Each structure stands twice: as structure tokens, then as C-alpha cells.
Amino acid sequence: MNKKENINNWVDEALNSLDNVKRATGKPYLLTRMNAKMHNSNSSVWDNALQFISKPMVALACMLTIIAFNVLVISRNYNTSNTINEEQAVTVDEYNANITSLNYTENIEP
Amino acid sequence: MNQLDLIIALQQGDNEAFKKLIDEWQDMVYNTALGIIQNEDDADEITQEVFIQVFQSIRSFKGDAKISTWLYRITISKALDYLKKQQRKKRFGFVDYFWSGNKNDVDEGKEFHHPGVVMENKEMASQLFKAMKQLPNNQRIAFTLHKLEAQKYGDIAVIMNISLQATESLIARAKTNLKKIVQEYYTKNIA
Numbered sequence A: 001m002n003k004k005e006n007i008n009n010w011v012d013e014a015l016n017s018l019d020n021v022k023r024a025t026g027k028p029y030l031l032t033r034m035n036a037k038m039h040n041s042n043s044s045v046w047d048n049a050l051q052f053i054s055k056p057m058v059a060l061a062c063m064l065t066i067i068a069f070n071v072l073v074i075s076r077n078y079n080t081s082n083t084i085n086e087e088q089a090v091t092v093d094e095y096n097a098n099i100t101s102l103n104y105t106e107n108i109e110p
Numbered sequence B: 001m002n003q004l005d006l007i008i009a010l011q012q013g014d015n016e017a018f019k020k021l022i023d024e025w026q027d028m029v030y031n032t033a034l035g036i037i038q039n040e041d042d043a044d045e046i047t048q049e050v051f052i053q054v055f056q057s058i059r060s061f062k063g064d065a066k067i068s069t070w071l072y073r074i075t076i077s078k079a080l081d082y083l084k085k086q087q088r089k090k091r092f093g094f095v096d097y098f099w100s101g102n103k104n105d106v107d108e109g110k111e112f113h114h115p116g117v118v119m120e121n122k123e124m125a126s127q128l129f130k131a132m133k134q135l136p137n138n139q140r141i142a143f144t145l146h147k148l149e150a151q152k153y154g155d156i157a158v159i160m161n162i163s164l165q166a167t168e169s170l171i172a173r174a175k176t177n178l179k180k181i182v183q184e185y186y187t188k189n190i191a
Helices: A003-016 A030-041 A045-053 A056-094 A102-106 B003-011 B015-037 B040-060 B067-091 B093-100 B119-132 B137-147 B153-160 B164-189
Strands: none
Touching: A003 B119, A003 B164, A030 B015, A030 B040, A045 A056, B003 B015, B003 B040, B003 B067, B015 B040, B015 B067, B015 B137, B040 B067, B067 B137, B067 B153, B119 B137, B119 B164, B137 B153, B137 B164, B153 B164
């Protein structure tokens, strides 16, 4: 018998291997497990939300978003405060408001 | 209790009738799901889902088809949903891992042994099941109903809502494809 015939025999055997197969039987206590499943599926929206948030990757993503938002707010504030300081300096120069002592004004020669 | 009485009792919320429905058709649903998806735990999960859906939608069942046909249709629909989910998992495995922290558990190479196959055919049947995974869904379903559930072509046509000729053609194509796949396997791995 050559190789090709061998292969053909195996193929036929494989195709006929499900002849007279018996029906597989399910696990016992299906009704009990179904009741438990139906009970679990009735859990509230809050339970599902908490379950989602508690996933490590979701928690990490939230944390990174909060950190990024904080960095953004801080950098914006820093830029704004620099601009205000420059404006203040100009105002101070214009009105000689940088004089902190009355003594100094009294000693100014006319 | 005949089928009509059973349906009426189910629609009235009779728990005993529901228990009887499960006792009578649980194995049929489980065996069909197992043949299509080839995983015992998931087949059990699908069996539960099928009967939950029956429980929730029995009032809308008009009785124009046999209960077994209705159950087969729900089982097939659930099994196909499962297969779609598996394919999605495979495609977006990385994204799923990132969001859920769970590793992708789709295992294509895992051997499946149907508990109803006689011992001397186990290895051959395992190869056949592996080949069945490569069939298009409609061929896979028709072949499963024909081989594992011993359904006649006429009944498969009713379950799948197609003509008798289409059923015959589906099963013939399934057999041809399976033969080709199994032949390739033996040529590559054994010869």
C-alpha cells in the first residue's frame, strides 16, 4: 500500500469518525446555575461602573489623565503669572510706585 | 404533557413546566453548542443563556414551529455570537489586554475531544473537529446538526430556514472542504 492510499484511508476514517457519536450530556444543576446567573445579571448600574473603574488599566489611564490635566493647568498659570509680573513692573515704573520709604522722598533734592 | 400544553404552561409561568423543558432539551442544546464552539465550559454557558432567553421570551413564542426547532435556532444564534466574539478577541487581543488586564485566552491550536466519540475514533475525530473550525459558519452548522445531532436534511432545512437543495449543497460542500483540509494535514504532517 503506497503513501497516497494510506492518506486516503486516514482521511476517510477521519470523515467517518463521527458516525454513531453519542450526544454529550450537559452539566447537572443547570436550573440552579441559571438562577444564579439571572440574579447576577440584575446587579445595578453602579456595580458595573465600579467594576469597570476598578480595572487596573482603567484606573491607570484615569490617573495619567488627571496628572496631565494638572500639568497643563500649572504650566498655564505659570505663563499667565509671568505676563502679570511684566505688566506690574511697567505700571510701577510709570508711577514711581517702587518707592517704599517716605524718608526717601523727603531726601530727594529739587 | 404534549407540546402545546407545555407551551401554555410555560407562558403561564409554571416552574414545573420550565424544569421539564430543561430536563428534556438540555442535552440537545448543550451538544449542539459544543459541536459548534468546541469548548465544554463555553457550551455550558451558552446552554444557560439559551434557556434564560427561552424563559424571558416564551410569551412571544407563537407555537408555529416545534420547540426543538426554536431551541436549535436560539442555540445556533448564541453560538454564532460567541464565535464572532472570539474572532473579535483575536483581532483586538492587545486592546482587550490593555483595558481588562486579562490575557487573550483564545486558543486555536487546542485539541477538542467530544465526549460522545468512541475511544478508537478519538484522534481522528479530533482532527475532524479541528478542520470544522475552518469551515464557513453555515457549513459548520449544517454539518454539526447532521453529524452530531443526527438531524435529517429536511429538519436542518427548517432549522436553518433554507431550502432542502440548499441544505444538501451546504453539507456536500462541507464534506468536500473537510476532506481537503484533513488531506492537507495528513500530507504535511504524516507522509
